[in-house]
Amino acid sequence: MDWSMVEAAQTGNISVLYELIQTDPYVLERIDHFPFLDTPLHIAACVGHVGFMMEMVNLKPSFARKLNQAGFSPMHLALQNNRTQAVVRLFKVDKGLVRVKGREGLTPLHHVVRTGNIDLLIKFLEVCPEAIEDVTVRDETVFHLAVRNDMFEAFQVLVGWVIRSRHEAAQRWEKELLSWADIEGSTVLHIAAIKNRPQAC
Known part of the structure; x- marks a missing residue:
């Protein structure tokens, strides 16, 4: 994944996210192509950038159920990092995320x-x-x-x-x-x- 996307997720910068999408409309599609990967949603959930996280869920709902290379979904990572607000927002969007194995x-x-x-x-x-x-x-x-x-x-x-x-x-x-x-x-x-x-x- 492009370092600019990683930085946007880590800082919660939605403007940079859309700049990257304008530059490359398929940027999120390529990320989704990988079966196991820390997506921008995983990164944002880890650090608790709820606004960025919810923007990502709107753009690419499939990221919410994707596992990273360590076998964790964004909700797993939010739980591990005590990001309760992120966890609550995720299950409000999709209650089934509580059951992601x-x-x-x-x-x-x-x-x-x-x-x-x-x-x-x-x-x-x-x-x-x-x-x-x-x-x-x-x-x-x-x-x-x-x-x-x-x-x-x-x-x-x-x-x-x-x-x-x-x-x-x-x-x-x-x-x-x-x-x-x-x-x-x-x-x-x-x-x-x-x-x-x-x-x-």
Whole structure:
């Protein structure tokens, strides 16, 4: 990618973005051609330039779901860099971004569970409840990740949310997800017992 585009994304300079498009109308098309790449949207999401980021989403919506060479989407990168406003703006544009699977099959919902970000966890469940069904490449659910990473508050929120949810699949989720076995055959109860977490048990 052209260094001028990288600099425009890093500084959030929308004017430079359009100057580059005027010079080369296919500049974004060429970037989109690469299957894995840090797009200008990835860069802007990392540094939290929300205005530039939203301009990029308008021009090239496909960038929002594209993974970079490390296996991360723009929302993954915004989460990793604590750019909460960027995360919120992204899922307001497309709630399905909460379910984009990145490296090791981890979604943004998995990330907020692993880090214990309760505010974003609640927002993600509100905008995209179906994301609770997503599992990692090791068949771990959000419940596995919460217990495995000692995020008991996140675990409580998840269990409480499933029990109180009015979603048509809530009963199935409660039954299936809490007894789901990961690739090693461990359920959430197994992990809680091994880690000696009586609250989770």
